[in-house]
Each structure stands twice: as C-alpha cells, then as structure tokens.
Amino acid sequence: MIAFEMPLVYQIGIAVAFIAIIIAFSAILREKDDIHKLIIIDLIEITGLVVVALIATDLAEALILPGLVVGVAEIMAVSELWLAKEKLQQKHSAKKFDIEVMKTAPPIIGLLLAAYGIFLTGFSGGLIAALGLMIFFLGKNMGEHFAKIENAAGYAWALWVIAFFIFMLFPSQWFLAIMLAAVGIMLKVMAKMSLVGTMRGGE
Amino acid sequence: MFEQILIRMPFGDIVHYLSGYTVVLFAFAAMFVILAVISLPEKPVDIVFGTDGYYTKEVPVDLMKFQRFMAIACGIATIGAITTGDIFNFTLFAAFIGVLNIGIVAAVKNKQVLDAAFSYGLVVMMATVPLFAGAAIIAATCGTLSIWELATAAEATAGISVPIVAKLLLLVGVLGEGMAPFYIGKAEITRAPGAPYILMIHVSSLLLFLRVVEILLTV
Numbered sequence: 428m429i430a431f432e433m434p435l436v437y438q439i440g441i442a443v444a445f446i447a448i449i450i451a452f453s454a455i456l457r458e459k460d461d462i463h464k465l466i467i468i469d470l471i472e473i474t475g476l477v478v479v480a481l482i483a484t485d486l487a488e489a490l491i492l493p494g495l496v497v498g499v500a501e502i503m504a505v506s507e508l509w510l511a512k513e514k515l516q517q518k519h520s521a522k523k524f525d526i527e528v529m530k531t532a533p534p535i536i537g538l539l540l541a542a543y544g545i546f547l548t549g550f551s552g553g554l555i556a557a558l559g560l561m562i563f564f565l566g567k568n569m570g571e572h573f574a575k576i577e578n579a580a581g582y583a584w585a586l587w588v589i590a591f592f593i594f595m596l597f598p599s600q601w602f603l604a605i606m607l608a609a610v611g612i613m614l615k616v617m618a619k620m621s622l623v624g625t626m627r628g629g630e
Numbered sequence: 631m632f633e634q635i636l637i638r639m640p641f642g643d644i645v646h647y648l649s650g651y652t653v654v655l656f657a658f659a660a661m662f663v664i665l666a667v668i669s670l671p672e673k674p675v676d677i678v679f680g681t682d683g684y685y686t687k688e689v690p691v692d693l694m695k696f697q698r699f700m701a702i703a704c705g706i707a708t709i710g711a712i713t714t715g716d717i718f719n720f721t722l723f724a725a726f727i728g729v730l731n732i733g734i735v736a737a738v739k740n741k742q743v744l745d746a747a748f749s750y751g752l753v754v755m756m757a758t759v760p761l762f763a764g765a766a767i768i769a770a771t772c773g774t775l776s777i778w779e780l781a782t783a784a785e786a787t788a789g790i791s792v793p794i795v796a797k798l799l800l801l802v803g804v805l806g807e808g809m810a811p812f813y814i815g816k817a818e819i820t821r822a823p824g825a826p827y828i829l830m831i832h833v834s835s836l837l838l839f840l841r842v843v844e845i846l847l848t849v
Contacts, residue, residue, distance in 0.1 A: 437770065441767075448759060448763075452756075455756070461748065464752055465752070468752055468755045468756055469755075471755070471756055471759055472755060472758055472759060474759065475758060475759035475760075475761075475762050475763050476762070478759075478762070478763040478766050478767070479762050479763070479765075479766040481766070481770070482766055482769055482770045486769055487766070487769075490718055490762070490765065490766060490769070493718075493722055494758070494762050497722065497725045497726070497729075497758060498755075498758065500729055501725070501728070501729055501732075501751070501754060501755045501758065502755065504729055504732050504733065504736075504751065505732065505748065505751035505752065505754075505755060507736075508732065508736045508744060508747055508748050508751055509748060511736065511739065511744060512741070512744040512745060512748055
C-alpha cells in the first residue's frame with residue numbers, strides 16, 4: 428500500500444540483528460544443559476524482537492507487545508514443563524528471608540514506582556506501578572490483601588467498558604473516554620502483574 | 631488464488647476472507663473442534679505379558695479436562711489462523727498453536743513424553759524468531775501486513791513485492807511451530823492416555839502448513 432525507501436539505518440540494523448541471531452543460534456547448538464538452553468532461547472527471542480523493533484514506527488510497538496506476550500507465555504509454559512520433567516515442583520511454600528532491609532526498603536521503592544506509574548497512566552504506567560507493588564509484596568510475607576487488588580481490577584474493567592461505550596455512543600467525548608480507558612488499563616495491568624509471582628504457592 | 635473468494639469480512643484494510651481453498655481447511659478444523667468437544671478419551675489396553683490377562687488404564691478426570699480444553703483452544707486457534715487476512719495475526723495464531731500443542735503433550739506425566747514436549751517447546755520458542763522477523767520485514771518493506779493489500783499491490787504496477795527472505799523466514803517459523811507430530815512420534819505419545827485429543831496436534835500442524843502455502847503463493 429505505502430511504498431517508501433527503507434533508510435540505510437534500517438539495513439545496517441537488520442544486518443546487525445541477523446548477526447546477533449546467528450551468534451545466538453550457534454550458542455544453542457553448543458549448549459547441552461536443558462535449563463541453559465531455555466535461557467539462551469529467551470535471548471534468541473529478544474533478537475527476534477529487535478528485528479521487529481527496527482521498523483521503528485507505531486506499528487512496531489503494536490507488534491512488539493504481542494510478541495513479548497507470546498514470548499513470556501512460551502517461556503512460562505516450557506519452564507513449568509521443565510520443572511515437571513525434573514520433578515522440581517514445589518509442594519510447600521519456600522521460607523522467607525528475614526533481613527531488615529526487606530522490611531524497610533520495599534514500601535519506599537514501591538510507593539515511588541506506584542506514584543510514577545499513576546502519573547504515567549496507560550499500559551506502561553500499569554507496568555511500572557505493578558513493578559512497585561511486586562517489590563512491595565515480594566519483600567513482605569504473602570498474606571496481603573489480594574481481595575482489594577482484585578476489587579480494583581474489577582472497577583478497572585468497568586471503567587474500560589464504560590470508556591468503550593462512550594467511544595461508541597458519544598464520539599465527541601473521546602478525550603474523557605481515553606482518560607477512562609487509560610486509568611482502567613493502568614489499574615488492570617497493575618492488578619494482574621502484581622499478582623504474578625506473589626500468589627505462587629500461597630493459598 | 632484470489633479468484634474464488636467466497637466470504638470477505640473487512641476490518642479496515644485487514645480483510646478476513648475464505649477462499650475456495652481455505653473454506654475446506656476451515657470445515658476440517660471445525661469438524662475436529664466438534665469431535666474434541668463430544669468425544670471421550672479411549673482407555674488404552676495393556677496386556678499382561680505371558681498370560682491372557684489385560685487391564686485398561688483409566689484417564690484421570692483433571693487430565694482429560696485439561697487436554698480437552700487445550701485441544702478445543704488449539705482447534706479454535708487453527709480456525710483463526712485459517713480465516714485471518716493479516717500476516718501478523720497469522721504469526722500470532724501460529725505461535726499460539728505451538729504453545730497449546732506443548733500443553734496437550736505435557737499433560738501426560740511420563741518421562742519420555744515430557745522430554746519430547748520439552749524439546750518441542752524449545753523448537754517452538756526458537757521458531758517465533760523467524761516468524762516475527764518475517765512479519766516485521768514484510769511490514770517494513772511493504773508498509774502493510776494485510777494479505778489482501780499485499781496481493782493487490784503485487785498485481786498493480788507499483789512493483790512492491792514481499793521480499794523472498796521474509797517469505798522464507800515465515801515458512802521456517804511455521805515449520806518450527808508445526809513440528810509437533812515429529813516429537814509425538816518420538817515419544818510414542820499416541821499410546822499414552824488421552825489419545826483422541828492428540829489428533830488435534832496433527833490436524834492443527836497440517837492445516838497450518840496448508841494455510842502458509844496459500845499465504846506465500848498469494849502475497
């Protein structure tokens with residue numbers, strides 16, 4: 428549809444990316460240990476995302492996010508499989524570290540990241556706020572108020588649906604709808620991401 | 631191949647379509663989804679060696695539910711890969727089929743089966759590199775990922791065609807994602823409990839190959 432000359436930077440970049448891919452694939456040929464293979468393959472996927480990122484347009488962003496999600500889903504599935512294969516699945520929850528800095532530092536870092544995430548809003552804001560909450564929860568013990576986070580996720584979902592309805596029915600109020608959707612997805616991403624890793628082996 | 635378009639459903643410049651060729655694939659996939667919904671797993675029969683005794687292996691309910699869910703999801707992803715008119719959606723569906731195939735195989739807790747599923751998982755993860763790279767190169771050179779647009783642009787005098795390297799990368803990626811039947815043969819998983827759901831692995835990879843051939847001939 429749109430024809431344009433690719434700039435030289437793209438061609439150089441893609442050559443570099445292909446060299447990285449070749450290096451990564453030759454590494455996987457030499458590696459024999461299963462878990463190391465898994466880690467190297469994750470690196471290989473990153474090189475694939477570099478090729479996508481080289482497009483350097485909004486389209487690239489739209490392609491990178493699903494690519495990243497697919498990569499995460501695959502590495503989670505295969506690492507679960509590896510745990511089952513090696514019979515390493517934990518039957519009881521792990522013991523927590525009991526050191527002073529794990530009690531004092533996480534609330535401060537968590538608060539800073541959550542505040543910055545709320546300021547950003549949207550998908551990236553949700554990720555940053557979630558990072559703050561994850562640090563907070565990982566530093567403390569498991570028995571936190573997950574019900575409240577789930578509640579917040581429910582309200583976020585409602586905000587999102589309301590935003591969609593505003594887009595459909597009152598297109599002139601698009602700015603309000605965008606703001607609602609941005610806050611909604613921020614809360615949603617934050618809630619879901621902060622549950623990752625903290626629910627594990629808890630209840 | 632574009633002459634016999636039966637159904638087209640445009641979403642912007644992304645046109646979902648069924649041609650005379652893909653409608654057959656669609657019917658095949660839909661049939662196997664229905665089979666996965668209604669069929670029950672068979673009980674594998676083991677003969678006690680040296681005697682005339684035999685016993686049937688029970689398939690645990692949770693394993694059956696998990697495999698059935700994965701098989702149905704895999705069938706729906708296959709239908710998605712067949713009907714989509716967008717190369718990037720196609721690569722996503724292909725990657726999705728790969729993950730679901732791992733799930734179907736890995737449900738069986740047997741050392742050989744898990745080993746085979748793990749090596750298949752590694753191949754699937756590697757295959758996403760050429761898959762997404764191919765789609766990205768097509769987007770970068772042609773400015774669109776819609777199969778419809780790409781096909782009409784190739785016919786027009788504009789002369790922008792999909793680079794051969796992107797086509798090859800796409801093909802290599804799909805080959806990696808659809809490798810599952812080879813690993814299943816290696817683990818003899820067809821003798822493991824839950825066998826009918828494993829058919830979905832064969833069906834999805836076969837249909838994925840057939841569809842990518844159509845895409846590569848069209849764009």
